[in-house]
Every structure is written in structure tokens, then in C-alpha cells.
Amino acid sequence: MAKKETVELSEYERQRLENIAQRDKLLKQLALDASSAGLGPGQKPKPTKAANPHRKKPAVKKVKEENVPRRTSSRIAGLEADSEVAKRKAEEEYVAVQEAARVKRQRISGPLDLSEVQVAGKGWDKNENFLVDVVSRGANPYERTFGEEEVKETTDKELRALREKMSGLELYDGFVPNRIKITPERIYSLGFHPVVEKPLVFAGDKLGNLGLFDASQSSSSVKHKKSIKHEDQDEEADEVEDDPDPNITSFHLHTRTISSFQFSPHNPSHLYTSSYDSSLRLLDLTKSSSTEIYAPEDTSLDEPLSGVEMDPHSPHLLYFSRLDGHVGRTDTRAPNTVEIFELSEKKIGGFSLNPSVPHFIATASLDRTMRIWDLRKLSGKKGGPQLPALCGEHESRLSVSHAAFNSAGQVATASYDDTVKIHSFEGMSGWKAGRDLTEKEMKPSAIIRHNNQTGRWVTILRAQWQLHPPDNVHRFCIGNMNRFVDIYTSKGEQLAQLGGEGITAVPAVAQFHPTNDWVAAGTASGKLCLWM
Numbered sequence: 042m043a044k045k046e047t048v049e050l051s052e053y054e055r056q057r058l059e060n061i062a063q064r065d066k067l068l069k070q071l072a073l074d075a076s077s078a079g080l081g082p083g084q085k086p087k088p089t090k091a092a093n094p095h096r097k098k099p100a101v102k103k104v105k106e107e108n109v110p111r112r113t114s115s116r117i118a119g120l121e122a123d124s125e126v127a128k129r130k131a132e133e134e135y136v137a138v139q140e141a142a143r144v145k146r147q148r149i150s151g152p153l154d155l156s157e158v159q160v161a162g163k164g165w166d167k168n169e170n171f172l173v174d175v176v177s178r179g180a181n182p183y184e185r186t187f188g189e190e191e192v193k194e195t196t197d198k199e200l201r202a203l204r205e206k207m208s209g210l211e212l213y214d215g216f217v218p219n220r221i222k223i224t225p226e227r228i229y230s231l232g233f234h235p236v237v238e239k240p241l242v243f244a245g246d247k248l249g250n251l252g253l254f255d256a257s258q259s260s261s262s263v264k265h266k267k268s269i270k271h272e273d274q275d276e277e278a279d280e281v282e283d284d285p286d287p288n289i290t291s292f293h294l295h296t297r298t299i300s301s302f303q304f305s306p307h308n309p310s311h312l313y314t315s316s317y318d319s320s321l322r323l324l325d326l327t328k329s330s331s332t333e334i335y336a337p338e339d340t341s342l343d344e345p346l347s348g349v350e351m352d353p354h355s356p357h358l359l360y361f362s363r364l365d366g367h368v369g370r371t372d373t374r375a376p377n378t379v380e381i382f383e384l385s386e387k388k389i390g391g392f393s394l395n396p397s398v399p400h401f402i403a404t405a406s407l408d409r410t411m412r413i414w415d416l417r418k419l420s421g422k423k424g425g426p427q428l429p430a431l432c433g434e435h436e437s438r439l440s441v442s443h444a445a446f447n448s449a450g451q452v453a454t455a456s457y458d459d460t461v462k463i464h465s466f467e468g469m470s471g472w473k474a475g476r477d478l479t480e481k482e483m484k485p486s487a488i489i490r491h492n493n494q495t496g497r498w499v500t501i502l503r504a505q506w507q508l509h510p511p512d513n514v515h516r517f518c519i520g521n522m523n524r525f526v527d528i529y530t531s532k533g534e535q536l537a538q539l540g541g542e543g544i545t546a547v548p549a550v551a552q553f554h555p556t557n558d559w560v561a562a563g564t565a566s567g568k569l570c571l572w573m
Contacts, residue, residue, distance in 0.1 A: 180492065180522035180547070187527070187538040203514060204536050207528050210560060212541030213571035215259035216287045219543050221569040223252035223289055228563030229500055230301050233554040235309050240554065242561045242569060245299025249316060251324070252291040256571055260285060294322055294331050301348040301391075307356040315349035315361055323373070334359065335371050335379065348391050352399045360402070362392045368404065382428055384414065391443035391503065395450060398470050402429070403452045405444035410434045411454050411464070413483075418475035433478030435464065435485070442493070443503040447515050451486075451531050453504035455519060461489040461504055463533055487533030492522045499565050500549040504529075507553035518560055520549040526562050526572070539572045 050058075192208055195201035212218070224246035234241035240256035295316035305311040312324040313334065320336040337344055345364045352358035360370045366385035372378050387407040395401040400416045413432040421427035439457035446452055452464040462485035466478075493502050499522075506517045515531040525540040526548055539560060548562030548570045560572045 180524075182524050183540070184523050185525070185538055185540070186523070187535050191535070200530075200534060203512075203530075207516075207537035207558070208539075210537065210539055210558065210572040212539075212543075213256055213573060215256065217543040218541075218568055218570045219545050221254060221287055221289070221571075222567050223254045223563065223569040224250050224291060224567040226250065226567055227498075227500060227565040228550050228567055228569075229298050231550045231561060231563045232302065232304070232552045233559065233561060235304055235555050237554075237557055240557075240559050240561075240571065240573065242571065243302065243312070244550075244563050244567075244569065245302055245314065246567060247298050249293055249295030249297055249299055249318065250291050251294050251299060251302075251314065252289060252567070254287065254289050254569055256573070258288060260287075292324075292331070294324065295320065297345070300346060303350055305351055305356070306353045307351075313349050313351060313359060315346040317345035317364075319344045319346060321346065321349060321359065321361055321371075334373055335361065335369075335376055347389060350392070350394050352394065353396055354399055360392070360394060362389045362404070364388045364390075366406065368392055368402070380427070383426070384412065384428075385410075390441070390501065391445070393444055393446040393452070395446045395469060396448040396508070397450065401432075401446075401469055401472075403444040403446055405441040405454055405456075407440045409437050409440050409456075411437070411441050411444050411452065411462075413452075413466070413478065415472075415475050430475035432472075432476055433480075433483040435462075435483045437462070442501045445504055445506055445517070447506040447517075447531065448508070449515055449531065451515065453506065453517050453531075455491070455493055455502050455504050457493055459491060459493050461491045461493075461519065461529070461533075463487040463489075463531060465531075487531075489529060489533050489535075491519065491527070494522070495547075495549060499547050500563075502549055503551075505552050508555040511556060511558065516553075518551045518553055518562075520547060520551045520562060522547055524548065526551045526560060526570070528560070541570075541572075544570055 189208075192201065192204045195204055223242065223244045226246040226248045228244045228246055230245040232243055234243065242254045242256060244252045244254075246252070294314060295318050297317035299314050299316050302312055302314040305313065310326040312326065314322050314324065316322075319342065321334040322331050323334050324331045344367075346361050347364050348362040350360050352360065357373045358370060359373055360368065362368045366383060366387055366389050367381050368384050368389065369379055369381045371380075384404050385406040385408055389404050389406050392402055392404045395403075402414045402416060404412050404414065406412070412434040415430040415432055418430035419427040420430070437454075437456045437458050437460070441454050441456040444452050444454045450466045450469045452466070454462045454464070456462070464483065465486040466482070491502075495501055502520045502522075504517045504519045506515060510516060516528055516536060517531075518526055518528050521527050521538065524544050524547055525538045527538055528536040530536060546564035546566055546568065548564055551560065551562040553560055558573075562570045564570070
């Protein structure tokens with residue numbers, strides 16, 4: 042077999058192969074340098090799993106396209122370019138587009154349903170129309186929504202008699218309301234002394250002042266007393282006293298807002314006050330002294346109190362609520378014995394004990410709920426955090442600012458969804474400890490449309506029951522943004538809308554006398570309105 046002849050490479054071919062080898066070596070070196078510097082192509086990162094792989098993407102809402110004329114191809118239609126048929130077709134398409142644009146710009150004169158003209162956003166439901174609330178928030182000063190016509194049209198004899206009686210209450214004429222400045226600053230709390238012989242009105246303001254006004258006085262009686270006291274003064278001084286101001290007494294009991302106060306049902310000379318300065322105080326009217334009943338041990342703690350009530354069956358048991366969602370109770374004989382319950386994660390604006398069975402408590406919170414609690418059944422270790430049994434709760438669309446019990450077991454609430462709700466709980470005295478209420482039992486028995494949008498400068502509106510109505514017909518009063526005070530029955534029937542000349546601001550803080558048909562209300566300027 043012949044040996045394979047070796048082909049001798051030319052000088053050119055040998056040089057070319059050396060160049061190729063040098064180039065490959067250089068490229069490999071460059072790749073190694075780039076990789077060590079982190080510049081070379083690395084491994085592709087593994088795709089991370091989504092937080093919720095099962096979450097479905099929201100369906101893209103298809104936008105309804107308008108039926109406008111569409112351009113068509115003359116070539117596909119078999120028309121020759123620049124022919125008469127093609128020109129006529131182009132003119133027809135142009136006219137159709139112009140007509141569609143004219144129709145789109147044309148005004149629609151007929152009625153429109155928002156569900157049919159909605160462009161984007163959540164589907165429109167007229168039953169959940171939030172615009173109704175927005176429009177109703179505006180106040181219309183002195184515009185009545187209840188008056189003589191409604192009273193005359195009442196067919197029920199008993200209801201008509203009650204409406205005539207309550208609508209017949211007259212504005213106190215001893216002084217013009219604008220002159221009865223019972224507190225220096227905005228009124229936050231107000232009430233009557235339980236005495237029935239004469240109306241004594243107390244009011245707490247934003248800066249911790251407590252004002253007292255005796256409504257048995259009049260401008261003439263004040264003038265007479267002052268004339269006797271200053272009978273030795275000259276005529277010019279007497280002329281200054283021709284139109285004297287009312288006699289009003291005020292005390293600076295707290296350093297911050299007096300949020301609430303209550304007269305003891307066991308001793309009418311004892312007045313308990315709660316304040317945003319984190320303290321409870323007892324004002325003894327007979328001793329003319331005020332003593333601290335409760336405050337945090339650490340003076341640096343800021344725990345504003347929003348309400349105070351005394352157990353009507355226990356003369357020493359005092360309850361209070363805090364703006365941080367807690368409710369506490371303390372024994373006035375041993376101030377250091379305090380129990381604290383966390384009943385809400387958000388602000389508790391108001392609470393109330395059932396006057397007949399005070400172990401039931403109603404709370405109103407910024408978390409939009411009204412809750413009923415049973416203090417007879419506590420959960421948790423003794424000596425540690427405990428919680429009363431939650432019987433049931435009702436959730437509103439917006440925050441609930443206050444809840445008030447009457448002796449019949451009914452709770453009236455006012456909330457920022459512009460409603461006043463009445464919840465009726467029958468036979469509470471026979472309930473077992475920790476009874477669980479159904480959703481149906483928690484539903485309100487009556488809902489009243491009411492403008493509760495007070496804004497920044499008006500005190501929150503609260504529905505307040507008359508404690509012991511003389512005719513056993515339970516009723517409550519609440520301020521009206523149109524500068525009135527509304528009165529309703531426990532069935533939600535309006536009885537009266539109290540007003541009068543000289544009321545220049547919203548009488549937001551309204552309260553009944555416990556037994557007499559007297560109504561008092563305070564304004565943001567510290568002025569007092571009184572109907573008797």
C-alpha cells in the first residue's frame with residue numbers, strides 16, 4: 042500500500058493558521074478576564090414565585106366601542122383606483138364619519154340614568170348612592186324639616202297630643218340665648234341638675250371649665266338685685282345696669298376638655314366629671330370642693346377619657362371610657378382598684394350602661410360598630426387582662442359617635458353615615474350571662490335620616506334619652522345642624538323641632554332634664570339655649 046504523501050504548507054497558509062491560533066487564545070483569555078470581573082454572561086436567575094400564585098388577575102373590562110363607519114379596501118372590493126365608483130365611495134365614507142362626529146357632539150336633552158351613562162369605575166348602584174350623603178351634609182340655617190303642618194296632619198290622637206306638648210316648649214325668655222355664655226369656650230358636655238323646682242344647667246367646655254346657670258333668673262330680677270346692691274351709686278352707673286348680663290358661675294376643674302359628666306343617682310350634690318386630661322373628678326356642691334377620683338399613676342401618660350357613668354345600683358362603682366378603646370371601672374372607696382377592659386382597637390367615642398340592668402354596656406367606636414357587652418362573664422386570667430362577654434355587634438357604614446341606653450333596653454346611636462339608629466333589646470333582665478345575640482336581634486328597629494356632619498368647629502351630635510319621662514313615653518333629643526334641636530320617640534317618630542329667635546349657632550350638645558320636660562343645648566361659642 043502506497044504511503045500517504047505529506048502536503049507541504051505554503052508560507053502564506055502557515056502564517057494564516059498561526060494567526061487563527063493566536064486569535065483563539067486571545068479570545069479565551071478575554072473571556073476568562075471578563076468572567077472573573079463579573080462582566081460576562083451569568084446564569085439566568087430563577088423566576089421567583091408570586092406571593093399569591095392562585096390570585097386571579099382582574100378581568101379587563103372591555104370598553105364598548107362605538108359603531109362608527111369603517112374604511113374598506115377598494116382593491117379588495119374590486120374597484121379601480123380613481124374611478125367614479127371609488128370617488129363616490131370615498132365621499133360616502135367621509136359624510137358618514139362627519140355625521141357620526143356630529144351625533145357624538147350633540148346635546149342629550151332627555152333624562153339620564155347614571156347606570157347607563159357610567160364610563161369607568163365600580164358598577165353604579167343607586168341603592169348605595171354615596172352622593173345622597175354628600176349633598177345632605179350641607180346645613181341650611183333656620184330651615185325647618187318638622188313643624189306645625191306635620192303636627193296638624195298627625196292622625197294618631199296620642200301621638201298628636203305628644204307632638205303638640207313637645208312642640209309647645211318655648212325658648213327661655215329671661216335672656217336672649219346669645220347673651221347666656223355659660224362657658225368661655227366650646228361646649229362639649231351639658232346637663233341638668235336633677236332638682237325639679239328650678240332649672241339648673243351645667244356645661245363643660247374645651248378648656249376644662251364647668252359653667253353653672255340658674256334659669257330661674259331673668260333680666261329684671263338680676264337688675265333688681267344689682268340695684269339693691271348698688272343703691273348708693275350715681276345715675277350714670279344705674280344706666281349701665283339697665284340691661285344686665287345673667288349671673289353665671291364657672292369653675293376651672295380640668296386642664297383639658299370636660300368630655301362628660303353625671304350627677305350621682307344616690308347623692309345629687311355629687312357631680313362626676315371626665316376629661317381629656319386623663320382624670321375623673323368629684324365635685325361636691327355642698328362642700329364646694331373638687332377631688333380627683335381616678336388618674337393614671339404615671340403622670341406622663343396621656344389617656345384621654347371620653348365618658349363617665351355611675352352604676353345606678355351601686356353607689357360606689359364608677360365606669361369610664363378612654364379614647365384609645367378601653368373601658369374601665371373603679372370603686373370610689375378604693376381609687377387604686379381599677380379594672381381596664383380593651384373593648385376596641387380604635388377610639389370609643391361614647392358608652393352607656395343599661396339603667397335597669399347595669400351589667401350590660403353599649404359602646405360606640407370609630408371602627409364603625411355598636412357593641413353590647415355583658416360584664417357578668419369575664420374571660421381571661423384573674424389578675425391579668427380580662428374581657429367581658431360580647432353579646433353582639435352592629436356595623437354601620439361609617440363611624441359611630443355615641444351609644445345611649447334607656448331604661449327600656451333600647452340603644453340610640455348617631456353615626457357619620459347620617460343616620461340615628463334605635464336598637465331594641467327586650468327582656469334583658471332575664472338574659473343568661475354572655476348570651477349570644479343573632480344578627481337579626483342586632484338589627485335596628487328604627488332608622489332615622491339625620492345630618493350628623495358637624496365638621497371641625499361643631500361638637501359631635503349625640504342622641505340623649507330622657508332618663509325618667511313623666512308619661513313613660515321614651516324620647517330623646519339631638520342637635521340639628523339647621524340650628525334646632527330634634528326630639529324623637531323610641532319608635533323613630535319625630536315629636537318636635539325646637540328653635541327660636543336669637544339662636545345664632547348650632548345647638549349641638551342637647552340634653553333632657555331627667556324628669557321634667559325641659560331641654561337645654563349648648564353651642565360652639567359657649568352659649569346656652571333652653572326650652573321649657
